[in-house]
Amino acid sequence: MNPDSPLSLLLKEPGRSALMSDVDGTLCRIVDRPEKARVPVKARDSLETLSRELALVACVTGRPARVARDMVGAKSVTYFGNHGLELLEPGKEEPEMVLEGEQVTRAARFITDNDSPHWVAAKIRVEDKGPIQALHWRGAGERTEQMVREIAEDARAADLVTHWGRKVLELRPPDMEGKAGAVESLLADTGLTTVVFAGDDQTDLDAVKRLRKMKSDGQVEQLLIVAVDSDEGPPELMETADMVVAGSDEWIDMITGLAA
Numbered sequence: 001m002n003p004d005s006p007l008s009l010l011l012k013e014p015g016r017s018a019l020m021s022d023v024d025g026t027l028c029r030i031v032d033r034p035e036k037a038r039v040p041v042k043a044r045d046s047l048e049t050l051s052r053e054l055a056l057v058a059c060v061t062g063r064p065a066r067v068a069r070d071m072v073g074a075k076s077v078t079y080f081g082n083h084g085l086e087l088l089e090p091g092k093e094e095p096e097m098v099l100e101g102e103q104v105t106r107a108a109r110f111i112t113d114n115d116s117p118h119w120v121a122a123k124i125r126v127e128d129k130g131p132i133q134a135l136h137w138r139g140a141g142e143r144t145e146q147m148v149r150e151i152a153e154d155a156r157a158a159d160l161v162t163h164w165g166r167k168v169l170e171l172r173p174p175d176m177e178g179k180a181g182a183v184e185s186l187l188a189d190t191g192l193t194t195v196v197f198a199g200d201d202q203t204d205l206d207a208v209k210r211l212r213k214m215k216s217d218g219q220v221e222q223l224l225i226v227a228v229d230s231d232e233g234p235p236e237l238m239e240t241a242d243m244v245v246a247g248s249d250e251w252i253d254m255i256t257g258l259a260a
Ligand SMILES: [Mg+2]
Pocket: 022, 023, 024, 025, 026, 199, 200, 201
């Protein structure tokens, strides 16, 4: 462990310290096809090392928790996946669902009830992310976009929350708090008071805002926010961060430096 690291605040009371990191864009570079994203081996090794020293090392990600664990490869780390829906603890095979009851299957049921041959003809592709269902239409035209807007209206009528990305519409159950809920539940009733969080996009900003609030409420005593700079990230994240790094490689160097 390196006491000269910018992250060395975690070493003062390691038993009360948490290191949390986003995955895509933060522990690896963004690539055109998400399945091709690779987390460098030295990131895995450093996270493993740190998980033996610190009370908590967690990856907080929009990916399903088990996909994230396969990507990162660190088995002793906690994974909070699917935007705060799935908690996968070290040593467990199956993630624990944070949502309860019919909320878990509400979006999937909406798809089953509404999916039609027209969707395929219009180049709408459904991605099954469990409690979240994502409709993709990259490569399709205006008429498809109109169709998706109508689907979104029906989904809201069925008590789902719609979340728009770039050529993707996510249908989510209503009680989802995203990464804000994830970081809060990771810290709840743990006595952890020192937190480092790193991320690169809008979903991470939600987590950052919640952590700032926990700090002003006194639950968190020391907080360091690291933003990974990117053209697509929200400017507010860069402005509010304590440190901005140029890319995922630089963040990995920081973790590696701490673990050294
Ligand atoms: Mg990211």
